[in-house]
Amino acid sequence: QTIFRKDYTPPAFLVDTVELGFDLHPERTIVANRITLRQNPASKRRDIVLHGEDIELVQLRMNGQLLGKDDYLLDHATLTIKKAPAQVVLEIETLCAPVQNTTLSGLYVSNGNFFTQCEAEGFRRITFFPDRPDVMAKYTVMLRADKASYPVLLSNGNLIEQGDLDDGRHYAKWEDPFKKPSYLFALVAARLVCQEETFTLADGRDVLLQVWVEEGNLDKTDYAMQSLKNSIRWDEERFNLELDLDRFMIVAVGDFNMGAMENKGLNIFNTKFVLANPRTATDIDYAGIEAVVGHEYFHNWTGNRVTCRDWFQLSLKEGLTVFRDQEFSADMIGTDTGRAVTRIDQVRTLRQAQFPEDAGPMSHPVRPDSFVEINNFYTVTVYEKGAEVVRMYQTLLGRDGFRKGMDLYFKRHDGQAVECDDFRAAMADANGRDLGQFERWYSQAGTPVVTARTRYDAVKRNFDIILSQRCAPSAGQQDKLPFHIPVAVGLLGASGQDLPLTLEGGKHAKGATTIVLELTEQEQIFRFRNVDERPTPSILRDFSAPVVLEYDYTDDELLHLFSHDSDPVNRWEAGQRLAMERLLKLTAQVAAAGGSDANLKLDPTFINAQRAVLTDETLDAAFRELALILPSETIIAEQMDVVDPQAIHTARQFMRRTIGAALKEELIAQYHANQTPGDYSPDALSAGKRALKNLCLSYLMVAPDMAELKLAQQQFEKAGNMTDRSAALVAMIHSGAATGPYLQNFYEDFEGEALVVDKWFAMQAAAPTTNVAAVRQLMAHPAFTLKNPNRARSLIFNFTNANPSQFHAADGSAYDFWAEHVIKLDAINPQVAARLARAMDRWRRYAPALQAKMKQALEKVAARAKLSNDVLEVISKALAN
Ligand code: ARG
Numbered sequence: 001q002t003i004f005r006k007d008y009t010p011p012a013f014l015v016d017t018v019e020l021g022f023d024l025h026p027e028r029t030i031v032a033n034r035i036t037l038r039q040n041p042a043s044k045r046r047d048i049v050l051h052g053e054d055i056e057l058v059q060l061r062m063n064g065q066l067l068g069k070d071d072y073l074l075d076h077a078t079l080t081i082k083k084a085p086a087q088v089v090l091e092i093e094t095l096c097a098p099v100q101n102t103t104l105s106g107l108y109v110s111n112g113n114f115f116t117q118c119e120a121e122g123f124r125r126i127t128f129f130p131d132r133p134d135v136m137a138k139y140t141v142m143l144r145a146d147k148a149s150y151p152v153l154l155s156n157g158n159l160i161e162q163g164d165l166d167d168g169r170h171y172a173k174w175e176d177p178f179k180k181p182s183y184l185f186a187l188v189a190a191r192l193v194c195q196e197e198t199f200t201l202a203d204g205r206d207v208l209l210q211v212w213v214e215e216g217n218l219d220k221t222d223y224a225m226q227s228l229k230n231s232i233r234w235d236e237e238r239f240n241l242e243l244d245l246d247r248f249m250i251v252a253v254g255d256f257n258m259g260a261m262e263n264k265g266l267n268i269f270n271t272k273f274v275l276a277n278p279r280t281a282t283d284i285d286y287a288g289i290e291a292v293v294g295h296e297y298f299h300n301w302t303g304n305r306v307t308c309r310d311w312f313q314l315s316l317k318e319g320l321t322v323f324r325d326q327e328f329s330a331d332m333i334g335t336d337t338g339r340a341v342t343r344i345d346q347v348r349t350l351r352q353a354q355f356p357e358d359a360g361p362m363s364h365p366v367r368p369d370s371f372v373e374i375n376n377f378y379t380v381t382v383y384e385k386g387a388e389v390v391r392m393y394q395t396l397l398g399r400d401g402f403r404k405g406m407d408l409y410f411k412r413h414d415g416q417a418v419e420c421d422d423f424r425a426a427m428a429d430a431n432g433r434d435l436g437q438f439e440r441w442y443s444q445a446g447t448p449v450v451t452a453r454t455r456y457d458a459v460k461r462n463f464d465i466i467l468s469q470r471c472a473p474s475a476g477q478q479d480k481l482p483f484h485i486p487v488a489v490g491l492l493g494a495s496g497q498d499l500p501l502t503l504e505g506g507k508h509a510k511g512a513t514t515i516v517l518e519l520t521e522q523e524q525i526f527r528f529r530n531v532d533e534r535p536t537p538s539i540l541r542d543f544s545a546p547v548v549l550e551y552d553y554t555d556d557e558l559l560h561l562f563s564h565d566s567d568p569v570n571r572w573e574a575g576q577r578l579a580m581e582r583l584l585k586l587t588a589q590v591a592a593a594g595g596s597d598a599n600l601k602l603d604p605t606f607i608n609a610q611r612a613v614l615t616d617e618t619l620d621a622a623f624r625e626l627a628l629i630l631p632s633e634t635i636i637a638e639q640m641d642v643v644d645p646q647a648i649h650t651a652r653q654f655m656r657r658t659i660g661a662a663l664k665e666e667l668i669a670q671y672h673a674n675q676t677p678g679d680y681s682p683d684a685l686s687a688g689k690r691a692l693k694n695l696c697l698s699y700l701m702v703a704p705d706m707a708e709l710k711l712a713q714q715q716f717e718k719a720g721n722m723t724d725r726s727a728a729l730v731a732m733i734h735s736g737a738a739t740g741p742y743l744q745n746f747y748e749d750f751e752g753e754a755l756v757v758d759k760w761f762a763m764q765a766a767a768p769t770t771n772v773a774a775v776r777q778l779m780a781h782p783a784f785t786l787k788n789p790n791r792a793r794s795l796i797f798n799f800t801n802a803n804p805s806q807f808h809a810a811d812g813s814a815y816d817f818w819a820e821h822v823i824k825l826d827a828i829n830p831q832v833a834a835r836l837a838r839a840m841d842r843w844r845r846y847a848p849a850l851q852a853k854m855k856q857a858l859e860k861v862a863a864r865a866k867l868s869n870d871v872l873e874v875i876s877k878a879l880a881n
């Protein structure tokens with residue numbers, strides 16, 4: 001059943017207060033819910049509609065009167081009271097069984113402890129309630145549980161009372177002073193310990209910060225705590241937004257569907273984004289913790305204080321909050337190149353995941369018009385493209401203008417549930433700008449393609465850039481209207497310097513070297529005056545819009561940009577273009593040669609360009625690493641009309657092997673030059689060095705000789721941190737060298753560390769040497785379970801999503817494996833199953849033989865009688881579009 005944005009109606013009743021009483025028991029939890037409701041003046045309807053799912057109604061009272069079966073309508077999803085009085089107190093008693101709840105939505109048990117996850121629609125699995133974000137109420141929560149098993153009882157807001165009860169039970173009463181939608185409710189009842197600290201806010205108030213984890217993990221909470229403090233400071237400084245509670249808690253749980261959740265005052269996190277020490281976590285893990293801790297904290301204003309009117313507006317809070325966490329991470333590094341490195345990572349994510357989504361069967365606008373299951377729309381489009389849309393406001397309005405817009409947004413909407421349009425209006429009004437056309441970024445799906453042409457008039461000294469735009473049709477949207485696209489450009493002179501720009505009709509500061517062109521029509525000409533020589537254009541600097549840029553660069557121009565562009569993002573981009581051109585040619589040659597790489601060649605020009613970047617010590621190691629990584633197999637596949645995963649893999653491996661051989665000396669030298677001796681620190685400079693060093697190692701290990709193998713083995717044995725240790729092991733696995741003892745040794749060292757065991761499965765699953773039979777074997781390992789999402793993702797998703805040459809094995813055996821596990825997972829956890837289902841999104845782009853097998857697998861899943869809405873939506877869209 002599809003739900004449409006246009007069908008929105010305001011709730012018939014509003015809720016003022018919610019009093020919840022929990023008698024927690026794994027098999028049988030009793031929830032007593034007392035809510036005060038009143039008719040919504042904005043609605044004419046008189047029925048109270050409460051949502052409820054997988055819970056048993058025990059008793060229902062309205063204004064003190066016990067209601068009988070004839071007084072309400074109850075089905076599997078709703079409880080309706082017809083023609084209710086204007087003021088109502090409902091007392092609802094229900095039962096649920098948290099330990100049976102494998103969906104990890106609602107109230108569930110993880111490793112013997114109670115947790116909740118209510119976004120998007122999990123609260124209805126706890127009690128009957130108008131479970132929609134535009135119903136905001138004040139909550140009081142009483143928790144009761146066995147004291148020995150659940151010594152810690154937490155909920156939103158402030159702790160106002162606690163004490164002992166009979167029978168070894170105890171209680172805690174919590175009150176949240178702020179109105180909130182039900183999706184922000186949370187409770188934790190658990191055996192946990194915390195790291196805590198008093199922190200002084202900018203206004204002088206002291207607040208209590210806590211990070212709660214299982215006992216054995218108290219040595220892994222420092223970085224999360226530090227990141228939380230940094231986040232609080234950053235939001236004060238950058239946006240003048242302060243923490244509005246006296247206490248702020250982060251709780252880590254090992255079974256969790258997503259990354260983390262911004263419940264008011266009680267953020268619940270996947271352990272993956274909390275726990276870290278040098279022994280168990282990589283640089284990437286540390287960066288993830290900083291970003292996610294920031295993200296959830298920033299939601300307190302962008303999401304909680306101002307929330308969404310309905311779930312179609314999800315990007316209002318998610319796109320904005322991702323943008324905020326991106327800016328936070330960039331500011332934490334602090335340097336210009338550091339900032340650019342984070343930007344390049346964002347571009348890679350978009351190309352790896354968002355562009356394919358936007359071109360596939362699940363394509364949807366940043367603000368979708370319809371959905372079957374909202375959990376399927378927590379997507380890279382809503383999150384990452386949404387963040388790009390927010391970033392474009394800042395590009396168009398400037399940092400100060402953006403800040404003015406944010407201030408006005410909070411001034412207007414604090415305490416409200418609003419729409420994406422309200423955010424756009426605040427940005428426009430605060431800056432006196434018309435952003436009407438900008439709305440199309442929210443309403444039109446698909447990745448716009450911007451095509452650039454240039455012409456130079458040496459006599460008049462004019463340089464013209466002609467920009468045009470188009471966007472392919474997507475489901476339900478045949479014709480697209482032009483977007484409002486900020487295109488940042490610079491012009492490079494012959495010696496690589498930035499030319500000062502004079503744009504005809506533009507009002508730009510004298511001497512500006514980067515100008516943001518605003519492309520609003522289908523085609524526009526931009527004329528630069530006083531240009532003495534034909535320049536090399538650097539277009540879409542800093543990736544100023546989430547588009548595909550087409551421009552017929554010559555190799556010489558790309559080499560010029562690759563060695564000189566002052567914009568690091570475009571400098572990197574030039575290298576990617578040089579590599580991509582060659583990768584596509586090589587792939588075609590491999591395909592034509594029936595899969596053989598025997599006659600492939602890589603030109604010295606390209607190799608020399610790679611050498612120059614590798615050895616340029618004036619560049620940050622982190623930037624050099626990014627410049628040397630070749631586009632991924634997925635990104636290459638997206639450039640092809642008919643995808644041949646084996647040919648792509650062979651061509652890319654040939655290129656890596658050739659670079660590894662040609663630059664052997666330099667790679668070894670850089671490997672040694674970028675060691676980080678001494679105590680481990682996750683700072684960007686050290687992490688960059690490790691990244692470059694480990695990239696060097698991986699190149700040397702494509703076809704290693706004894707000395708190179710030894711290098712990897714020694715690194716594995718001597719590594720003082722997980723970054724180096726796992727990089728060495730991954731390099732060994734990918735080289736095809738015998739790794740048995742090393743894998744075993746790694747497993748034995750970290751058997752007790754769930755997050756590291758995840759890595760152990762993940763690195764094997766993603767290795768091109770691991771076929772589907774080997775994956776099945778790994779599934780038989782005692783440490784494997786489908787019930788834990790992190791574990792399922794580590795093995796299964798890494799195989800289906802990060803190992804394309806094996807997943808697309810010609811016999812289709814991996815597609816059967818996929819179908820089997822979508823079905824198995826769906827019976828346990830539909831949200832996770834639906835994510836796995838997405839692995840087939842691009843099935844129509846493969847060669848006919850593969851396509852036919854993929855279709856069979858999709859149909860096999862579709863034919864199942866008892867599929868969740870989650871999986872059904874993904875599979876039917878894949879088969880339909
Ligand atoms: N709001 C959370 C976050 O971004 C995501 C929670 C989504 N959970 C879900 N089951 N759909 O930060």
Ligand code: ZN
Pocket residue numbers: 295299317318321
């Ligand atoms: Zn979020």
